[in-house]
Amino acid sequence: MVDDIHQTEHDPASDPEAIEELLEEDAALDIDFEDVVEAAAATVEPAEGGTGSEGSSDPALVADLERQVAGLKAQLEDRANQSMRIAADFENYRKRTSKEKDELATQIKGDTVIELLPVVDNFERARSQIKPQTEAEMTIHKSYQSVYKQLVETLKRLGVSAMRAEGQEFDPLLHEAVMREPTAEHPEGAVIEEFVRGYQLGDRVLRHAMVKVAAPPENAPDNAEAGDGADSV
Structure with missing residues (x-):
């Protein structure tokens, strides 16, 4: 259990701040990518229109912009893959903690019922051994038997x-x-x-x-x- 706690503290899927930071970095990359594409378009379009410019006649600048675009695309793909991995890890973490919670609740319920079983035994023992003879004794007998019945019905609702x-x-x-x-x-x-x-x-x-x-x-x-x-x- 201690190992699980330490693992959860360093698990990015369980850290909302890490996810938000990743999304902010993705947004920054999107902006940089758009700026580079616009700059590349502004440089290349005059050459296609035939008007000529210093930027359009510089192959080194065009090649550098293409490298930047390719690099940003690679970073975006890496971020997208990382985001999907974190989402999958978070879903596994959620399922694991939900299962552990259910198992703990079942364990606590079972331990509580075990402590109540001797009470049920005493009610059943009294029902089999006590034979009321008078009306007053029958009234008392019916009274504690109604409590016993309520206890048994409660245990049944709990799945016992x-x-x-x-x-x-x-x-x-x-x-x-x-x-x-x-x-x-x-x-x-x-x-x-x-x-x-x-x-x-x-x-x-x-x-x-x-x-x-x-x-x-x-x-x-x-x-x-x-x-x-x-x-x-």
């Missing part, structure tokens, strides 16, 4: 999506296996239980889902005692 890991094939890029359970009811490698829900922001994984994964059934005699158990990994 919850993973639905249960029943899916285990993917180490999305899931974190904390237990393996030998079973014949599910194919090997399938997610059979989700302990902690995972979340994504676009393609970025904000939190891996913590899951239990199906393992092949244990049929060996040495493992008969542990046939129904679940072993952690």
